[in-house]
Amino acid sequence: MTRQLMIMLSAGGSAALLAGAFLFQAMGYPPCAMCLWQRWPHVAAILIGVLALRFQGRFLPALGALAAGTTGAIGVFHTGVERGWWEGPSSCTGGSILDGLSGSDLLAIEGPRVVMCDQVSWEFLSLSMATWNAIFSFDLMVGWIVAVVLSGASIKAGSSRSA
Numbered sequence: 380m381t382r383q384l385m386i387m388l389s390a391g392g393s394a395a396l397l398a399g400a401f402l403f404q405a406m407g408y409p410p411c412a413m414c415l416w417q418r419w420p421h422v423a424a425i426l427i428g429v430l431a432l433r434f435q436g437r438f439l440p441a442l443g444a445l446a447a448g449t450t451g452a453i454g455v456f457h458t459g460v461e462r463g464w465w466e467g468p469s470s471c472t473g474g475s476i477l478d479g480l481s482g483s484d485l486l487a488i489e490g491p492r493v494v495m496c497d498q499v500s501w502e503f504l505s506l507s508m509a510t511w512n513a514i515f516s517f518d519l520m521v522g523w524i525v526a527v528v529l530s531g532a533s534i535k536a537g538s539s540r541s542a
Contacts, residue, residue, distance in 0.1 A: 390428020454513030
């Protein structure tokens with residue numbers, strides 16, 4: 380395993396998860412607000428991966444680990460909201476969600492398209508997309524951490540060669 384390979388696998392994993400989210404959206408599963416929140420750290424991890432392939436050091440892989448951990452944490456929070464373990468934001472779990480809709484929106488034949496964060500729209504093996512995102516994101520975080528460790532090993536190897 381090399382630093383470069385771990386960065387490519389970790390950033391590529393974020394790209395795959397993001398592509399999967401867009402595929403589900405294209406198949407008719409629109410994202411809720413918390414689903415969208417989970418996408419941004421993946422975008423960051425992909426960009427960090429591109430930079431980390433170009434520049435040496437531990438800083439960028441550590442940022443990649445932080446990005447993967449962030450989307451994983453959001454996924455855990457979202458899972459808790461879906462399962463009723465804790466309350467989610469009122470903007471996507473009820474209450475004031477209808478405040479921004481007009482009478483014509485509410486009376487439209489197709490109805491307003493409101494995606495609730497506390498409703499599971501798809502699951503596999505009794506786990507929602509948010510849960511799967513958390514599992515895979517924490518796996519990617521481990522990959523980034525391995526890249527951090529390998530970055531340190533390559534720095535030490537480089538300094539012993541120059542001595």
